[in-house]
Amino acid sequence: xxxxxxxxxxxxxxxxxxxxxxxxxxxxxxxxxxxxxxxxxxxxxxxxxxxxxxxxxxxxxxxxxxxxxxxxxxxxxxxxxxxxxxxxxxxxxxxxxxxxxxxxxxxxxxxxxxxxxxxxxxxxxxxxxxxxxxxxxxxxxxxxxxxxxxxxxxxxxxxxxxxxxxxxxxxxxxxxxxxxxxxxxxxxxxxxxxxxxxxxxxxxxxxxxxxxxxxxxxxxxxxxxxxxxxxxxxxxxxxxxxxxxxxxxxxxxxxxxxxxxxxxxxxxxxxxxxxxxxxxxxxxxxxxxxxxxxxxxxxxxxxxxxxxxxxxxxxxxxxxxxxxxxxxxxxxxxxxxxxxxx
Amino acid sequence: xxxxxxxxxxxxxxxxxxxxxxxxxxxxxxxxxxxxxxxxxxxxxxxxxxxxxxxxxxxxxxxxxxxxxxxxxxxxxxxxxxxxxxxxxxxxxxxxxxxxxxxxxxxxxxxxxxxxxxxxxxxxxxxxxxxxxxxxxxxxxxxxxxxxxxxxxxxxxxxxxxxxxxxxxxxxxxxxxxxxxxxxxxxxxxxxxxxxxxxxxxxxxxxxxxxxxxxxxxxx
Numbered sequence: 187x188x189x190x191x192x193x194x195x196x197x198x199x200x201x202x203x204x205x206x207x208x209x210x211x212x213x214x215x216x217x218x219x220x221x222x223x224x225x226x227x228x229x230x231x232x233x234x235x236x237x238x239x240x241x242x243x244x245x246x247x248x249x250x251x252x253x254x255x256x257x258x259x260x261x262x263x264x265x266x267x268x269x270x271x272x273x274x275x276x277x278x279x280x281x282x283x284x285x286x287x288x289x290x291x292x293x294x295x296x297x298x299x300x301x302x303x304x305x306x307x308x309x310x311x312x313x314x315x316x317x318x319x320x321x322x323x324x325x326x327x328x329x330x331x332x333x334x335x336x337x338x339x340x341x342x343x344x345x346x347x348x349x350x351x352x353x354x355x356x357x358x359x360x361x362x363x364x365x366x367x368x369x370x371x372x373x374x375x376x377x378x379x380x381x382x383x384x385x386x387x388x389x390x391x392x393x394x395x396x397x398x399x400x401x402x403x404x405x406x407x408x409x410x411x412x413x414x415x416x417x418x419x420x421x422x423x424x425x426x427x428x429x430x431x432x433x434x435x436x437x438x439x440x441x442x443x444x445x446x447x448x449x450x451x452x453x454x455x456x457x458x459x460x461x462x463x464x465x466x467x468x469x470x471x472x473x474x475x476x477x478x479x480x481x482x483x484x485x486x487x488x489x490x491x492x493x494x495x496x497x498x499x500x501x502x503x504x505x506x507x508x509x510x511x512x513x514x515x516x517x518x519x520x521x522x523x524x525x526x527x528x
Numbered sequence: 529x530x531x532x533x534x535x536x537x538x539x540x541x542x543x544x545x546x547x548x549x550x551x552x553x554x555x556x557x558x559x560x561x562x563x564x565x566x567x568x569x570x571x572x573x574x575x576x577x578x579x580x581x582x583x584x585x586x587x588x589x590x591x592x593x594x595x596x597x598x599x600x601x602x603x604x605x606x607x608x609x610x611x612x613x614x615x616x617x618x619x620x621x622x623x624x625x626x627x628x629x630x631x632x633x634x635x636x637x638x639x640x641x642x643x644x645x646x647x648x649x650x651x652x653x654x655x656x657x658x659x660x661x662x663x664x665x666x667x668x669x670x671x672x673x674x675x676x677x678x679x680x681x682x683x684x685x686x687x688x689x690x691x692x693x694x695x696x697x698x699x700x701x702x703x704x705x706x707x708x709x710x711x712x713x714x715x716x717x718x719x720x721x722x723x724x725x726x727x728x729x730x731x732x733x734x735x736x737x738x739x740x741x742x743x744x745x746x747x748x
Contacts, residue, residue, distance in 0.1 A: 282629040283682060285656070346634055347594055354545075354591035391679070391710075397634070399589030431710065436586065454713075475681045476716060505711060506681045 192256040193328040193384060199500050200385065200425045200448055200468060208494055210501040210523035211470075212249060212516070213387040213450070214259025215332025217429065217503055222281060223513040224248040232509075233277035236263060236284055237308070239315035246320065250327060252513050254520030259330035259387070260316045261309075267334045267374055268342035270307040271300050281509040291344035294352045297363040300343065303370040305377050314381040321382030328385055331378030335390020335429075336410045337398070339367050346392065353402055364410050372417045379422040386418055387450070389429035391505075395437030404440035412445045427470060431505060438463045453477075453504035461497035468499035473519050479508040483518035490522030531562050535571040538603060542575025543582070545595035547602045550575075554603040564607040572603045576645040583638075584730040590634055593729070597641040618649040620672035620740050623665050625653035627686035632679035635709050638729035639675060646733050648673075659689035666694075666703050672740055674703055675732065676722075679710040687712075688720040704739045708732055 190198070196209045212219040225231045228248035230241035246258040265284045269275045272290030290300055303310060313331070320329050334342070340363060341349050352360040375386050390411065395403040415426040429450035434441060441449065441464060450470035451460055461469050473490050474481075481489075490501055501523045529537075534557045541550040550572070557567045579596035582588040588596070624640050626633045633655040644650050651669055653661055662674050674694075676687045687707050694700040707717050708726035717725035723739045726732025737743075 278629070281682075283680075285629070285631050287631075346632070347637060350591045350634065351594050351598070354595060392632070397590045399586070399591070402589065402591065476684070476711065476713070479681070480719070508682050508685065510685070 191326040193326055196257060196328045196385065196500070197425070200427070202447070202468060208498060208501050208523050209256050210254070210520045211257040211330065212253070212255045212259065212503060212507075213257070213330045213332055213389075213427070213429070214246065214262065215334070215387060216264050216389050216391060216506045217332075217387070217450075218259065218262040219249045219253055219255060219503070219507050219511070219516055220245050220262045220509070221249075221507065221511045221513065221516070222509050224252055225280065227252055232262070232280050233284065236261065236277055237312055239312045239319060242312060242316040243319040243323075246316070247324065249516070253516035254524075255516065256520070256523075257328045257330050257385075258320050258324070259332055260320070261313045261332060264334045264338060264389070265342065266309040266313055267303055267339050267371060269309045270303040270374075271339075271343060271370060273342055286342045289342070289344050294344060294349065294356065294359050294363055297343075297366055300366070303373050310374060310377070314377055317378055317381035317383050329383050330385045330387050331375065331381075331383030333371050333375050333378075333386060333388045333414075335388050335393055336364050336367050336371060336414065337393025337407055338390050339371060340364055341392045343367070350397070353398070353406060357406075361406065364406065365413075368410050368414050371414050372421075375414070375418040375426070376421050379418070379424040383424060386424055386426040387429060388414060388426055388446075389450075391431040394430060394432035395434065395440065396432040400437050400440055403437050404443065408440055408443050412443070415446045429470075434460055448500065450502060451504070456496070457493055457498055458496040469497060470500040470502050471498055472504040473501070475503050475505045475507050475511075478503055478515050478519065479511040481515065483514045486515045486518040487522045490519045491525070494522065529560070531557075531560065534560060534562070535567065535574075538567065538571030539575035539578065542572055542596055542599045542603065543578045545592065545599055547595070547599045550599040551602040551606050554606040558607060558610060564610040567607045568604065572600050573645045576600045576641065580642050580645070580730040580733070584728060590638070593638055593641075594634075597638075600641070600645065617647075619647040619737070619742050621649045621651065621669055622673045622675055622736070623651045623653065623662060623669065623671045624675040625657035625662060625677070626655035627676055627678045627683050627690070628656055628658045629683035629686060630678045630680045631655045633677070635679065635729070636675075636677040639677065639708065639726060639732045642729050642733045643675075643736060646737070648736070659686055659693055662690050663693045663697055663699065667697065667699060671703055673706060673736060675706045675708070675726075675736070677707075677709045678712070681711045684711060684716065687722065691721050706732060706735055706739065
């Protein structure tokens with residue numbers, strides 16, 4: 187097969203159409219690669235790049251160019267939706283991500299007083315504007331829009347301990363709240379596709395099977411995740427990928443019910459086993475982010491090749507990247523995709 | 529009702545996440561002249577340990593364990609004011625917290641609950657705690673152990689900072705360090721020179737006892 191561009195390759199991989207080799211991506215959001223090396227090279231630093239669309243776009247492009255990654259992706263954190271829905275956010279530093287410092291909800295029962303996410307909220311507008319800039323300047327590079335998963339967003343709007351307890355004590359109310367949260371996530375996702383996002387990635391690190399247990403994961407998290415991915419795909423035709431952290435083997439049965447075609451997984455889960463259990467899914471992952479930060483380029487390359495050989499349909503880091511990850515290691519991961527399986 | 533029955537009931541109330549019943553039966557036990565420490569050690573703690581076991585065996589998960597700990601605390605609130613000072617003894621002093629840059633504290637809270645149920649005195653610094661604060665607090669209270677938690681890959685580096693600071697302060701020999709949380713592994717713990725790694729909350733308690741040379745039998 188002759189050279190195909192990044193966007194076609196990624197979309198083909200997602201849609202299980204033929205590709206010359208696996209694409210290598212770094213979606214953004216919690217799985218962004220805006221490392222300090224790239225910030226220096228582009229002169230676009232955190233925290234400014236979280237609130238300046240031009241800098242956000244340039245920083246994302248810097249990762250693509252310097253790291254050899256085959257996409258751009260914004261934002262670089264998981265606080266946009268939360269802030270747009272009333273949470274107070276500290277923007278972090280050059281090396282640490284923004285985080286919620288005050289929850290808008292004291293109790294779950296107050297959820298219907300929360301503001302809904304709007305495209306005019308400054309954090310939302312920054313992300314949409316960055317997508318427009320990227321899309322206009324580099325149409326052949328796929329733009330990935332990143333969304334915060336429903337449990338992660340719910341636990342950014344109220345004390346996580348209280349939310350997890352409510353799932354058990356007060357499931358009806360917890361579900362109503364989650365549906366409200368899901369509607370707002372869909373709103374943001376659809377707006378991202380209108381701005382030009384080619385793919386959406388939904389990551390829910392606070393909603394793992396390990397935290398919730400297989401029962402609640404299957405009965406609460408999976409249906410809400412499906413509702414979000416299907417609503418966005420039905421409304422826009424843009425594919426939505428899902429990232430689930432943690433050990434997946436105990437919840438393989440529940441994962442079978444995830445509708446998204448692409449499932450992104452963590453390094454602690456054996457990719458081959460997930461692929462065997464879920465042969466229909468495109469599995470994305472799962473190069474250890476610890477190795478990316480602390481390992482040598484050679485070891486990163488080897489780990490990436492292991493992921494490809496185990497059946498990764500899209501190569502990517504396994505989880506959130508440390509800001510001090512050296513750019514050579516990101517490049518080593520990208521190179522592995524270009525060499526292909528050996 | 530016999531003493532042993534009410535204690536068993538209290539333990540069951542904790543396991544069954546019955547906050548109000550735990551408090552009610554703890555009060556009843558006090559009225560039966562059962563000593564507060566007996567109620568704690570043979571009722572509340574037995575229940576919490578059982579909840580910890582169910583958690584480790586993947587019968588209970590985070591929501592259940594949190595509700596069990598609420599029940600235990602409801603019982604503790606009733607009986608603690610009746611404890612005479614000289615009766616208390618602790619296995620060790622633990623400073624615990626989530627490292628700077630991270631606000632996810634579920635795991636830390638679970639470890640705290642189970643350590644407390646096992647007889648440790650806990651000083652909880654909360655979340656997003658600067659490395660310096662762990663060391664200062666450990667020094668101030670003469671802690672035996674520091675427990676560090678993070679859920680994020682991006683803040684794992686903070687754990688090493690705490691260990692380096694302990695060395696600078698020449699406290700490293702006196703204070704043990706345990707690390708844990710989503711992205712943390714045994715090999716990471718070794719690589720930064722931590723004394724132990726808690727794979728989950730119940731595992732953290734076992735490792736805490738091991739690094740402090742506390743025989744398992746002493747753990748109520």
